[in-house]
Amino acid sequence: MEDMDTSQQTSRDGAAADTYDVIVIGAGPVGQNAADRARAAGLSVAVVERELVGGECSYWACVPSKALLRPVLALADARRVDGAHQAVTGTIDTGGVFARRDRYVTDWDDSGQAGWVASIGADLVRGQGRLDGPRRVTVTPPGEEQGRARTLTARHAVAVATGSSPLLPDLPGIDEARPWTNRQGTDSSRVPGRLAIVGGGGVAVEMATLWQGLGARTTLLARRPLLPRMEPFAGEMVARGLSEAGVDVRIGVSVTGLRRPDPDGPVTLTLDDGGTLEADEVMFATGRTPRTADIGLETVGLTPGSWLDVDETCLVRGVEGGWLYGLGDVNHRALLTHQGKYQARTAGDAIGARAKGLxxxxxxxGDHATTADHHAVPQVFFTDPEAAAVGLSAEQATRAGHRTRTVDVDFAQVQGANLHADGYRGQARMVIDLDREVLLGVTFVGPGVSELLHSATVAVAGEVPLKRLRHAVACFPTVSEIWLFLLKAARE
Known part of the structure; x- marks a missing residue:
């Protein structure tokens, strides 16, 4: 592969300036995928990162949370199989669980991922990257290395892949309470005696599953039913699973204030029902905000701290010249690592095509369109039971103007499911487009259903006609036989 050349210039303030075809701000999975696709197109690339190469997903979100959750869910799975549950005689080894997490986050050492960036021929520039007008990025070195800023210039594109941060509510006493966010929820190696979790989305329910499983007496406080963007039965079944595991699930409750007069003492939450709740730690999982407040958006006519409005190639609207891209969380389309990586691959290919005049x-x-962001976004929550969905819920499909029919099937009638777990409890739903006879959405809830989701994603993204889908034979006796029952119910 022949690279386009990299040249040195001098910035208007006299600092060293390096010119690349593409500059990527953010070296998480999204930024890495953008860099990889740009390099595959023969473009020179600089990747700027202010924290760890690998980003939030690798060290404080997807990877550590799943590494921690798997032992909890493995025990739950074992307890559902007669002959195996009798072997579960002790308690979970939290030290072993935390050590497993540490292995998967490589002890928060990013040298391996930094090496990968180098292996694709991209340059890693460590420090805080900020836009400095069209196609310019100024990088301030980190920590003790702070010195003269380095200015990078892009011939073709700058891709912002800086992710998002936890959004804490403006409540009296929140600073004094020193609440956990997803970071403390995934990097802590101490199990609190009592943990209060505020929120009802995916992070909240996963963290409740995790910490209750590790031995914390957990209370989950949510203003609305759990998992509000999924089918209602998903949140209901997850809430029941949490309650059966010992979590105190309270729906329709809000926190109005917090107190923690002793930094080493408990925190008291004041609730809107007039009651209080005391906990050793409190975690807020109440939303995310884009990491765009300090990246120089104002220098290109955008509002600092805003989500980036992008087109189908992830090109940011409202910026002259067609050079700025917003990838992953920052564009607010789907705050999911896998979806951000999809956007990055698509945008990286589009950058390469535009650079070559293709x-x-x-x-x-199309190859350069992020159509799946609107029609086929898959998501999984690793709770007990798991909740997995792709595409539109029945309500979302109706609001979008589709004529639909829903088909619901209980997993209890699937022999493969009952062989997987005695007394398997789960539910599945298909949302059918009546005009085209294709699937608009699919939802599964039950143990292990995350492994069913890709088949549903292929069906939705591929717009596979139901007539054709009936010829995709599920193996007996597997949990995937749920497809047979769903399609049979659709015909009837």
Whole structure:
């Protein structure tokens, strides 16, 4: 592969300036995928990172949370199989669980991922990257290395992949309470005696599953039903699973204030029902905000701290010249690592095509379009039971103007499910587009259903006609036989 060349210039303030074809701000999975695709197109790339190469996902979100959750869920799975549950005689080894997490986050050492950036021929620049007008990025070195800023210039594109941060509510006493966010929820190696979790989305329910499983007496406080963006039965079944595991699930409750007069003492939460709750730690999982407040958006006419409005190629609207891209969480389309990586691959290919003057394939489902962001976003929550969905819920499909029919099936009638776990409890739903006879959405709830989701994603993204889908034979006796029952119910 022949690279386009990198040259040195001098910035208007006299600092050293390096020129690349593409500059990526943020070296998490999204930024890495953008860099990889740009390099595959023969473009020179600089990747800027202010924290750890690998980002939030690798060290404080997806990877550590799943590494911690797997032992909890493995025990739950074992207890559902007669002959195996009798072997579960002790308590979970929290030290072993935390050591497993530490292995998967490589003890928060990013040298391996930094080496990967180098292996694709991209340059890693450590420090805080800020836009400094069109196609310019100023990088301030980190910590003790702080000195003269380095200025990078992009010939073709700057891709912002800086992710998002926890959004803490403006409540009296919140600073005094020193609440956990997802970071403390995944990097702590101490199990609190009592943990209060505020929120009802995916992070909240996963953290409740995790910490209750590790031995914390957990209370989950949510203003609305759990998992509000999924089918209602998903949140209901997850709430029941949490309650059966010992979590005190309280729906329709809000926190109005917090007190923690002793930094080493408990925190008291004041609730809107007039009651209080005392806990050793409190965690807020109440939303995310884009990490765009300090990256120089104002120098290109955008509002600092805002979500980036992008087109189908993830090109940021409202910026002259067509050079700024917003990838992953910052564009607010789907705050999911896998979806951000998909956007980055698509945008990286589009950047390569534009740099070479090639036509774009940016129509629906084209190589340079992020169509799946609107029609086929998959998501999984690793609770007990798991909740997995792709595409539109029944309510979302109706609001979008589709004529639909829903088909619901209880997993209890699937022999493969009952062989997987005695007394398997789960539910599945298909949302059918009546005009085209294709699937608009699929939801599964039950132990291990995350492994069913890709088949549903293929069906939704591929717009596979139901008539054709019936010829995709599920193996007996597996949990995937749920497809047979769903399609049979659809015909009837």
């Amino acid at each position: 036509p774009l394939d940016d129509g629906a489902w």
